[in-house]
Amino acid sequence: MNNQLIKWSHKEFDELPWRKKRSLYGTLVSEIMLQQTTVATVLKHYDRFLKVFPNLESLARVSEEEVCAQWQGLGYYRRARNLRKAAVYIVEELAGEFPLTLEELKKIPGVGDYTASALLAMGMNKKALAIDANIERIMARLFLIEEEKGPKLQKFLQANYEDLAIPFKKFSPREINESLMDLGRVYCQAKRADCPLCPLRKECKAAESSVSPLDYPRQKQAKKKESHDLELLRVIVTHGHKVLAYEKNDKEWLSGQLEVPTLILRTTDKKLAQYPLFEGPKDRVERRVITSLKTAITKYKIKNQIVMLTKAEFEDLVDLKNLNKNYKYYALNDETNHFSTTTHKCLAKLNIKVTS
Ligand code: SF4
Secondary structure, three states: OHHHHHHHHHHHHOOOHHHHOOOHHHHHHHHHHHOOOOHHHHHHHHHHHHHHOOOHHHHHOOOHHHHHHHOOOOOOOHHHHHHHHHHHHHHHHOOOOOOOOHHHHOOOOOOOHHHHHHHHHHHOOOOOOOOOHHHHHHHHHHOOOOOEOOHHHHHHHHHOHHHHOHHHOOOOHHHHHHHHHHHHHHOEOOOOEOHHHOOOOOOOHHHHOOOOHHHOOEOOOOOOOOOEEEEEEEEEOEEOOEEEEEEOOOOOOOOOOEEOOEEEEEEOOOOOOOOOEOOOOHHHHHHOEEEEEEEEEOOEEEEEEEEEOOHHHHHHHOOHHHHOOOOEEEEOOOOOOOEOHHHHHHHHHOOOOOOO
16 A cells, blocks of 8 residues: 555656656755745746746856846745855855765754755655654654654654564655655645545554544643632721722732722632631621722733722721731822722722722
8 A cells, every 4th residue: 555655656746847857956946945835936936036046056156136037936045045044055065076974964054954854855865754744744644753843753763663663664765755755745744634534544553543643643722821810808898088908018919009908709719818818707798798890910800899888887897916917097199098999999899989
């Protein structure tokens, strides 16, 4: 069946100009053009570009602007600049000869792991796997590899290349790489897998099993954000144009700001220590709720239940000695009193104006 993959790849794609007339320079140009660009687009430009710059020397001796002008229609001009830099480096530092090892190839400006492996495998027909998103995807599906997409999977593929390549061992590195790339473009796409038509369907573990090929390669799970509901009692006690409040300390949210007495009525976060728990009779205090207000801070979705009490009622409902809060009256028209935004909003709900 692998024969069918290779045969299909030869039949359909041997006419690609960079495969029809092979050279390391042609492989370098085509691989750089094909990054983030479809084969169809590259086909419109490759032959023309090679006519203008038929070899490394012709590319190395012109300016960046001239190369970019010939790159028009391909976009991502950084690739054009890198390609020229690579040509200059090979011509000037290596006497125009491509190096023959992965490590030396990676020293060429703009040539990373992928392009160096592509030059080895497809340009030189040496044992290497040019791991791009296509090959990651196909290998993960073929062998149901559970490693997460990205560096982990790439490392796994490099480390296990020999074993993974066993089903392909009678084929050349060039054939393996090119046919898998073709498969990734045509049948085994990121969001579509045409398994019934795929030449590898009989060897493919994803196609054979009950899993969906589209679930491979495994994606990193986005960490679910922790969130909590919090119901707070906001107690408004006024005295003339003053309101009972306390200054928040350094360990509290919004430290230094003034807040009206606030107690926890309910929360899904048992560890929350920002406010004291209301330990009095809930039904009694809830009967006094005038209005409520929704707010949020960090991971908490807060429902603020606003009550208006006299000082005596407040002291009757709450054991102030246990709260360890320094409640005092603060003038609402003193601009040195910095009430918190929620305090402003709670007061506004009761039509109490803060004029500071
Ligand atoms: S059989 Fe399906 S999942 Fe497997 S390589 Fe082919 S298209 Fe991809």
